[in-house]
Amino acid sequence: MNQEQEALDLLQKKMKEVSDEKLDETFIGALKLNSDQKNVVNFVFWLCFMTESDLDAVLKQAWEFSSSFFPPETVQIARKMIAENLKGYAEEKTDIKEFIKTLNLKPDKNEKILDFVNKNYSTKRVFNGVEDLPYFMDKIKVYELFYGGTKRVKLLYKINDIRNDLSHNRINDLKYNEKSLFLRTTKEELIMDYFDSAFNNDESKSEFLNDLTPEQKAQIEEIVKNNPIDIKGF
Secondary structure, X not given: OOHHHHHHHHHHHHHHHOOHHHHHOHHHHHHOOOHHHHHHHHHXXXXXXXXXHHHHHHHHHHHHHHHHHOOHXXXXXXXXXXXXXXXXXXXXXXXXXXXXXXXXOOHHHHHHHHHHHHHHHOOOEEOOOHHHOOOHHHHHHHHHHHHOOOXXXXXXXXXXXXXXXXXXXXXHHOEEXXXXXXXXXXXXHHHHHHHHHHHOOOHXXXXXXXXXXXXXXXXXXXXXXXXXXXXXXX
C-alpha cells in the first residue's frame, strides 16, 4: 500500500470517529481560518442564502400572478424584455431553416447563414419563467426590469459583489460600503439596509411599466387593484 492510500484510509477512519460538528468544520480546519474569518464567512453565506431565497420567492409570486391575470400581449412584452436583457436566452423558439427558405437565397448562401446562426444562437434557451433562472445575477436583472433601480436593486448588486468576493477567496477583503464586514457595526448596517430597502419601491423607475402604453398600464393597475396580493416587495 502506498503512502497516499494510507493517508486516505486514515482520513476515512478519523471521519468516522469525529462528531457531526467536527466533520462540518473539516474544511475550516484545512483552510486554517481563524474565529473572526469563520464568523464573517458564516455571516456572508447566510446573508446570500437569505437574499436569494427572498428574491426567488418574490419573482415567482410576481410571475405567477402576472401570468394568471395579465393580458397575453402584456406577458409577451415581459418575456421579450427579459430575453433581450439576459445573456443566453431567446424570446421564443423558431424554425430557422424554414425562415431562411423564405429569403429565396442561393443554396450556398443558405448554408452560410444557417452555419452562422447555429454557431451564435443555437445555444440560447427560451425563457419560460423565473424558475428557469439559475444565476443570481440574472434574477437581479429581472427584478430590476420590473421594479426599477431602487434602493433594493442597488443593495442586491452590492450583495452579489460580496458573494463574489467570498467565492473567490477574498475573505479578508469582505466589505460593505467600503467598511470591513469583520466589524459588527458594518454587519448591523447591512442588516438594517436589507430590511429598510424592502419598503422603498418606486414603480416609476420600472422599465417594464414605462414600456407599456397608458392603456396597458391602466389595465394592469385595475387588475392589481381587484386582485390584492403582495407582489411589490420582499
